[in-house]
Amino acid sequence: MSQQVEQFFENLWNDYIKLTPSAAKVHQVLGQGRDIINDHVAFRTFNKAPVRLATLAKHFEAMGYKACGDYTFEAKRLVAKHYEHADPQLPKIFISELLVEEFSPELQDIVTQLVDQIDPSAVESAEFLYSGKHWQISSNDYERLLEESEYAAWMAAFGFRANHFTVNVNELPDYESLEQVNQTLKTAGFRLNSSGGEIKGSPDVFLEQSSTMADSTPVRFSDMEKVIPSCFYEFAKRYEIAPEKLYTGFVAASADKIFESTDAKSAAE
Numbered sequence: 001m002s003q004q005v006e007q008f009f010e011n012l013w014n015d016y017i018k019l020t021p022s023a024a025k026v027h028q029v030l031g032q033g034r035d036i037i038n039d040h041v042a043f044r045t046f047n048k049a050p051v052r053l054a055t056l057a058k059h060f061e062a063m064g065y066k067a068c069g070d071y072t073f074e075a076k077r078l079v080a081k082h083y084e085h086a087d088p089q090l091p092k093i094f095i096s097e098l099l100v101e102e103f104s105p106e107l108q109d110i111v112t113q114l115v116d117q118i119d120p121s122a123v124e125s126a127e128f129l130y131s132g133k134h135w136q137i138s139s140n141d142y143e144r145l146l147e148e149s150e151y152a153a154w155m156a157a158f159g160f161r162a163n164h165f166t167v168n169v170n171e172l173p174d175y176e177s178l179e180q181v182n183q184t185l186k187t188a189g190f191r192l193n194s195s196g197g198e199i200k201g202s203p204d205v206f207l208e209q210s211s212t213m214a215d216s217t218p219v220r221f222s223d224m225e226k227v228i229p230s231c232f233y234e235f236a237k238r239y240e241i242a243p244e245k246l247y248t249g250f251v252a253a254s255a256d257k258i259f260e261s262t263d264a265k266s267a268a269e
């Protein structure tokens, strides 16, 4: 792995743990001081120039990543792609984008105003992927987005950064099953996303996933500060599709539920 790529992931992680202090605690609880290997990192965006999925993905392609799977989420009006690298040390990348034109004119107007505030040249640097939000937004507009799309509201509040990292459970010493990982996390006080059950997927689809509910963090809107759900940590256990060959894709039905880990309503308690 080049030093540049290593630095990129280090910066991405440092930005993520600032908003997600529980991620560092997850490492402590599951890794007991040893390194944790990540299965993937996920990003979100809007399908509007200059921040379309395909544009953001160019930074990963420049690092040697290749496009692998395509996913559609009809109810949430999202599409996604995943990218893999030949270096097994590097996490897979999952990028989704909101199909903005499928929402109300009001949502489209708010999102257009946000995206118009981005300096297009900023997108050309890989640092853009952990640069946060490039706009001002009022708490009213945030609430308005939340009514139609939790994803749009999350993007408006947090912008461009890792939405989550994912522990590679296959590489976790001391754990045989995702169930055991979940139990340890719950005992340590973490709240898991239970939408569709704590474990999404099964050995039949070659992938099991679980996730924490997002941490809460204060966000400054143009008119006031609000405490809202930020980012979460995910856990993935992969199964063999052939001898010695683990499944490397994602499962749309499971991913659909993982998206809800930043849901404000369930995070409110």
Ligand code: OOG
Residues within 6 Å of the ligand: 042, 043, 044, 094, 096, 163, 209, 234, 250, 251, 254, 255, 256, 258, 259, 260
């Ligand atoms: C992505 C949700 C899907 C997975 O691993 O299936 C996902 C998101 O919440 O942005 O990460």
Ligand code: NI
Residues within 6 Å of the ligand: 040, 042, 094, 164, 166, 234, 258
């Ligand atoms: Ni994920």
